[in-house]
Amino acid sequence: MSYFDAASSLPLHPVARQALLASVDEGWADPARPHREGRRARMLLDAARETAAEAVGCRPDELRFTSSGTQALHTGIRGVLAARRRAGRRLVVSAVEHSAVLHTAEAHERSGGLVREVGVDRTGRVEAQEWKQALGEDCALACLQSANHEVGTVQPVAEAAEACAEAGVPLLVDAAQSLPWGPVEGPWSLLTGSAHKWGGPAGVGLLAVRKGVRFAPPGPVDERERGAAPGFENIPAVVAAAAALRAVRAEADAEAARLRALVDRIRARVPELVPDTEVVGDPVRRLPHLVTFSCLYVDGEALLHALDTAGYSVSSGSSCTSxxxxxxxxxxxxxxxxxxxxxxxxxxxxxxxEVDRFLEALPGAVEGVRAHLGIGARAEPADRGAAEAEVTVDARGKLCPLPVIELAKVIEDVPAGGVVRVLADDEAARLDIPAWCEMTGHAFEGVEGVEYRVRRTAPRRGA
Amino acid sequence: MSYFDAASSLPLHPVARQALLASVDEGWADPARPHREGRRARMLLDAARETAAEAVGCRPDELRFTSSGTQALHTGIRGVLAARRRAGRRLVVSAVEHSAVLHTAEAHERSGGLVREVGVDRTGRVEAQEWKQALGEDCALACLQSANHEVGTVQPVAEAAEACAEAGVPLLVDAAQSLPWGPVEGPWSLLTGSAHKWGGPAGVGLLAVRKGVRFAPPGPVDERERGAAPGFENIPAVVAAAAALRAVRAEADAEAARLRALVDRIRARVPELVPDTEVVGDPVRRLPHLVTFSCLYVDGEALLHALDTAGYSVSSGSSCTSxxxxxxxxxxxxxxxxxxxxxxxxxxxxxxxEVDRFLEALPGAVEGVRAHLGIGARAEPADRGAAEAEVTVDARGKLCPLPVIELAKVIEDVPAGGVVRVLADDEAARLDIPAWCEMTGHAFEGVEGVEYRVRRTAPRRGA
Known part of the structure; x- marks a missing residue:
């Protein structure tokens, strides 16, 4: 039984558990009340704020507690966009931000604002030069994550922050994934975090807003956390969150080195153990504990279930048949x-x-899913005499990974130089058919409507 | 040491404490994940939703957990106003709603909406007929609390809900103060609550939205709680909140009867024990556990401090010198x-x-504050021979309770039928000078700018 979904949520850190228990009896009153119980709650809240601010690298009065990391992002982005409305209406985000950022950007667009998405390379990293160019005159705010939550790639945040500072644009850094490992470098303006990513309780987010950054909390007036969190603070949870952050930071360097080596092992071994697999994300500039890979001819959800049955809890970015x-x-x-x-x-x-056992279990799990989809024992290409030079596969109405599986099944029915036309209306095919070509060495010749053209240029890799 | 500020927040109910501890180790994972830990979290969340829905009197799929009662109000109101924009832009609220409602109403006005405030009588109760008249063609939503948080008066919610149903206007009931005591009657459309008011943890609110009510969650898209709470649920806190609500409901009837008798004792004894005191709120149609009174010639905050020192934690609705x-x-x-x-x-x-000891301590505490303000030992009116028929007191720049104290000091310097003109620019004077006249039997003749006219019509009550 191994839980390998730390990037989603962690169990309470023992220190957090202790802090929660200790403060449940002391921190239940309204910290805005002047009576004894209120003052005691206020003291706990103030102490937690100091602890968390130290870990973030800001002043306590720059730090607001929110009800989640998502709420911190919503509030941070909308607060700056509202306050800097006159400076401009453009919001710059990377294309790989957390959905909470992208959803806030969509809402901004719906209300007449402009959004510029900066792309990433194949490792998921923002190109610093392109970032710089996106910061124009009319730019109210830029958002860049410190590290990607799905593939672990670390972003050039310090450089991006310098570029923002030069352009006079505040930078909001979503530090949800990296905060347990260390503070964010560079002259950022706003920073967000989420306690359950570092072993604090759910329901506690952080929003740091540097002095001097124009910020107008969105929504109805509320005095709590200076408008950043409607309703009164869950102080025991806040205390536990701050204590956990301090505790994980004390262990961070040693633990990062240890987990980095384990992840390196996964990165190296998975492609050896499982055919037709691609490890994604930057191999070096990455979070220490996170690795992502994709397996051809596999339904992501089915693989999750197979791994779950085998005792491993992981996550998936696939959009498959379910x-x-x-x-x-x-x-x-x-x-x-x-x-x-x-x-x-x-x-x-x-x-x-645990990692070694996972590596032992993985090939069987993948094989099981592939077998179920009729891929496990791939037949040698049938000797059909004169192979047709062009074959069409109709995979319309079929969802990922079926279009790619259909393609893989017929590619060897055409001679080298021949073409397979795949008709597929599943959105995932736009990504997976070209990616399949890239991985297998066949030539992707483009898509028109729902028709994808793939030219067989080489024998199947490994065949 | 007695904590008498239950309407603000309660310590964790023992059942909540137990539920929190039990679920901290089971409910930390993301309930949206399909793996074992996620499914376990989801089961806890679903069970808590069923428990809470039963207590509220709605279906589980009508109930959303939010990060606070305030957030539930913000989201509930804004969600209906957005969804019913075409039905109209008018929001009807009582004048004594929680500030979270009134702040949301202000934001609605700022964005071009209309707000109609329905007044209350001297007990704080909305008049059903006036309520009915406020519901017009262009009305998108009406909000009425089940009971007032400051004075305990219970509102005619069932009647108001019937009137709303007839007018085709959804009614949102802020049930924060009454939910521990029982479900809200009548055909309400939305209902909100706050867990720390019933012995659950802070950071958990409820928002019930009846099937068929048009509702569009405000803010950026977020899948949690169908858009009502950005970020993932603090499940241990939610579990504890639901368990506490069920537990307090089991004890509610007996406890309500017991506390009602204690509050009746306070209502009867305070005016006997402390001169120049007014007990406010409806004496019968009220919350069982809450009573509010005001003391002439007293700075509310100073009185809080005096009571705090004596070991009693209470609250105050005064806006005084501090x-x-x-x-x-x-x-x-x-x-x-x-x-x-x-x-x-x-x-x-x-x-x-505890209540008896409080009643013993109160007179001394009030006397101490009054003495400090020079009111304790009020001198008999000096025999000044021919009293002037009109006296002016300049209390400009002085804050509550000083203008009223100045007035009280000079009222007997004028003969019966004589007039005291008080110059006062403190906002509280608008309320307190007429209220003082009402309590002492003198005639309030009106205010022009900062000048209040009071005619001495009778000897001081009790003098």
């Missing part, structure tokens, strides 16, 4: 395969043996 | 005295002996 998984905008922006996607994020304390 | 207390819009709407205001709200389990 509707419970949403397609990953991150993988799409990177232009990498989305089918059979698995994100492994190791919690602090993960044992080496 | 700036930490905000003026009570509730007392203003009722037209009753705001100075020296004290709200006593008894937590479940309050012992009779």
């Amino acid at each position: 509707s419970t998984l949403t397609p990953s905008h991150v993988l799409r922006a990177m232009g990498v395969l989305s089918e059979g996607n698995v994100r492994v994020s190791l919690p602090p304390g993960t044992a080496e043996s | 700036s930490t207390l905000t003026p009570s819009h509730v007392l203003r709407a009722m037209g009753v005295l705001s100075e020296g205001n004290v709200r006593v709200s008894l937590p479940p389990g309050t012992a009779e002996s």
Whole structure:
């Protein structure tokens, strides 16, 4: 039984658990009340704010507690856009930000604002030069994550912050994934975090707003956390969150080095153990504990279930036959395969043996899913005499990974130089058919409407 | 040491504490994830939703958890106003709603909407007929609390809901103060609550939206709680909140009867024990555990401190010389005295002996504050021979309760039928000078600019 979904949420850190229990009896009163119980609650809140501010690298009066990381992002972005309305209406975001950022950007667009999405390379990293160019005269705010939550790639935040400072544009850094590992470098203006990503309780977010940044909290007036969080603070949870952040930071360097080595092992071994697999994300400039890979001819959700049954809890950015998984905008922006996607994020304390057992279990799990989809034992290409030079596969109405599977099944029915036309209306095919070509060495010749053209240029890799 | 500020927040109910501890280890994962830990979290969340829905009197799929009662109000009101924009832009609220409602109404006005405030009588109760008349063609939503948080008066919610249903206007009921005591009757459309008012943890609110009510969650898209709460649920807190609500409901009837008798004792004894005191709010149609009174010639904050020192934690709706207390819009709407205001709200389990000790301590505390303000030992009116028929007191720049104290000091310097003109620019004087006249039997003749005219019509009551 191994939980490898740390990037989604962590169990309470023992220090957080202790702090929660201790403050449940002391921190239940309204900290805005002048009576004894209120003052005691206020003291706990103030102390937690100091602890958290120290870890973030800001002044306590620059730090607001919110009811979640998502709420911190919503409030941070909307607060700056409102306050800097006269400076401009353009919001710059990377294409691989958390959905909370992109949804806020959509809302901004719906209300007449402009959004400029900056693309990423195949590792998921924003190109610093392109970032710089996106910051124009009419730019009210830019948002860049410190590290990507799906593939672990670390962004050039310090450079981006310098560029923003030069352009006079405030930068909001979504530090949800990196905050447990260390403070964010560079002259950022706003920063957000989420406690359950570092072993604090859910329901606690952080929003740091540097002095001098124009900021007008959105929504109805509320005095709590200077408008950043409607309703009164869940102080025991805030105390536990701050204590956990301090505790994980004390262990961060040693634990990062240890987990980095385990992730390196996964990155190296998975392609060896599982055929037709691509490890994605930057191999070096990455979070220490997170690795993502995609497996051809695999339904991501089925693979999650197979791994779950085998005792491993992981995550997936695939949008496959089942509707419970949403397609990953991150993988799409990177232009990498989305089918059979698995994100492994190791919690602090993960044992080496757990990782080794996972690596032993993975090939069987993938094979099982592929077999179920009729891919496991791929037949040698039938000797059909004169192969047709062009074959059409109608995969309309079929969802990921079926169009790619259909394509793989017929590619060897055409001679080298021949063409397979795939008709596919599943959105994921736009990403997965080109990615499949990239991985297998066949030539992707483009898509028109729902028709994808793939030219067989080489024998199947490994065949 | 007695905590009499239950209406603000309660310590964790023992059942909540137990539920919190039990679910901290089970409910930390993301309930949206399909893995084992996620499914376990989802089960806890679903069970908590069922428990809470049963207590509210709605279907589980009509109930959303939010990050606070305030957020539930913000979201509920804005969600209906947005969805019913075409039906009309008018929002009807009572004048004594929680500030979260009134602040949302202000924001609605700022964005071009209309707000109609329905007044209350001197007990703080909305008049059903006036309520009915306020519901017009262009009305998008009406909001009425189930009971007032400052004075305890219960509102005619069932009647108001019937009137709304007839007019085709959805009614949102802020049930924060009454939910621990029982469900809200009548055909309401939306209902909100706040867990720390019933012994659940802070950071958990409820928003029930009946099937068929048009509702569009405000803010950026977020899938959690169908858009009502950005970020993922603090499940241990939600579980604890639901468990506490069920537990307090099981004890509610017996405890309500017991506390009602204690509050009746306070209502009867305070005016006997402390001269120049007015008990406010409806004496019968009221919350069982809450009573509010105001003391002439007293700075509310100083009285809070004196009571705090004596070991009693209470609340105040006064806006007095210190700036930490905000003026009570509730007392203003009722037209009753705001100075020296004290709200006593008894937590479940309050012992009779605690209330008796409080009643013993109160007179000394009030006397101490009055003495400090030079009121304690009021001199008999000096025999000055021919009293002047008109006296002017300049209290400009002086804050509550000083203008009223100045007035009281000179009223007997004029003969019966004589006039005291008080110059006062403190906002609280608008409420307190007329209220003082009402209490002392002198005639308030009106205000022009900063000049208040008071005619001495009778000897001082009790003098």
